[in-house]
Amino acid sequence: MRFLISLCVSLLLLINGEIINGQTTEPTTSISDPCYDYNTLDEYWRDIRQNSYQYSGYDDTLVEWSGWYRLYLNGESAQMSEWCVSDAGCGGETGLSLNGSHPTLEDGVETREVVGTHAWWWWGYSHECGAYNSTSIRVKACPGDYYVYEFVKPIISSPRPMYCAVAFQSISSDPCYNYESLDRPWRANNESGDYICDNMFSWNGWYRLFYYGMDIRMSETCVSSYSCNTDINLWLSDPHPQIEDGVVIREVCGDGYWGSCCDYKSRPIRVKACPGNYYVYELVNPLFWWCAGYCTGTVLFSFI
Incomplete structure (x- = not known):
């Protein structure tokens, strides 16, 4: 009986590994997980x-x-x-x-x-x-x-x-409560004002957009050339997130000189919907030779 038990144990060990000098080893056919072998x-x-x-x-x-x-x-x-x-x-x-x-x-x-x-x-x-x-x-x-x-x-x-x-760095604090206010009405469509060249701005962190003191968001639709006081008008090519979505990544489009609303693709940005009916954006320098600006709509919004 002891012989049969020993034989069964040996067979099990051989199936799952090898016996070398009385010690079992891992199967030689195992494949490493690339999540831990890179x-x-x-x-x-x-x-x-x-x-x-x-x-x-x-x-x-x-x-x-x-x-x-x-x-x-x-x-x-x-x-x-x-x-x-x-x-x-x-x-x-x-x-x-x-x-x-x-x-x-x-x-x-x-x-x-x-x-x-x-x-x-x-x-x-x-x-x-x-x-x-x-x-x-x-x-x-x-x-x-x-x-x-x-x-x-x-x-x-x-x-x-x-x-x-x-790379999108982890958020050390909630950007809904840790942002800079950006109230520049001339970012809105067809609003006259200062010339925008966001390529030259020193962006650092998260921003909440205002229109004469009222919350406003980036445009989600094509913005025609020069309509927000810059050469290349930047807008989100996908909808804004909901509160339950948390921080999301959004692609940024820019109109150009060839008639397409998305002739240019700028650097993607992070966006978050916040309690209190507003959005915050992690704006970065656009990657263009010409002046480019983040455009907003002229109509206020509600997502709650």
């Missing part, structure tokens, strides 16, 4: 929210990619961009972004298409999103609110392609 990639020039013209000599086709990677920007956890940004090469000439949203924890490992937009505006219609299709990559959402990517060599038909990243 390479760290922290390179500041990949940030789409920075001016990439200062460092445009990088090329991800020259990198020896191997395995999975987690993105950082200056030590802060980052993610690959889901947005096309005009004139942002993120260190190269063709900024690569995901053609769609990231997976959720429940999705596991997912394959995502990668598209690119050329960085240099004087080379024709470089502002068109998805001008290039690159090699698809695998992506996984991980516990702890971060992603890992199985980066591969991009298709070399696009000049100097680079995987672009964007």
Whole structure:
């Protein structure tokens, strides 16, 4: 009987692992989880929210990619961009972004298409999103609110392609109660006033928008050229969030000289709906050669 019991135990150990000198080991066929087995990639020039013209000599086709990677920007956890940004090469000439949203924890490992937009505006219609299709990559959402990517060599038909990243720092305090007031009525459609050039403004943190002392929000619809006292009028291409949504990321569009309401894609911003019927925005410097400004509507709103 003891022999049979020992034999059964040995067989179970062999199924789940190996016996070496009386000790069991982990199965040799186990596959490591990329959420805990990745390479760290922290390179500041990949940030789409920075001016990439200062460092445009990088090329991800020259990198020896191997395995999975987690993105950082200056030590802060980052993610690959889901947005096309005009004139942002993120260190190269063709900024690569995901053609769609990231997976959720429940999705596991997912394959995502990668598209690119050329960085240099004087080379024709470089502002068109998805001008290039690159090699698809695998992506996984991980516990702890971060992603890992199985980066591969991009298709070399696009000049100097680079995987672009964007970091959104954790909020140390609720921005609904920690913001700066911005009451500049001339941001509203067809309101005369000072010329707006938000590219030159030192944005820092969160802002609540006012119109002669009354709450107002960024426009969610196309703003025609020069109607809010700037060259490129910036507006949200998606609806504002609800209170239960918390902090969300929104894409910012800008009208241009070719007749399209979204000729340009500016840097994405964070937005939050707040108790008390108002919004706050984490505004950043637009990425354009010409003056650009965040535009508001002229009609007050209510989301409660």
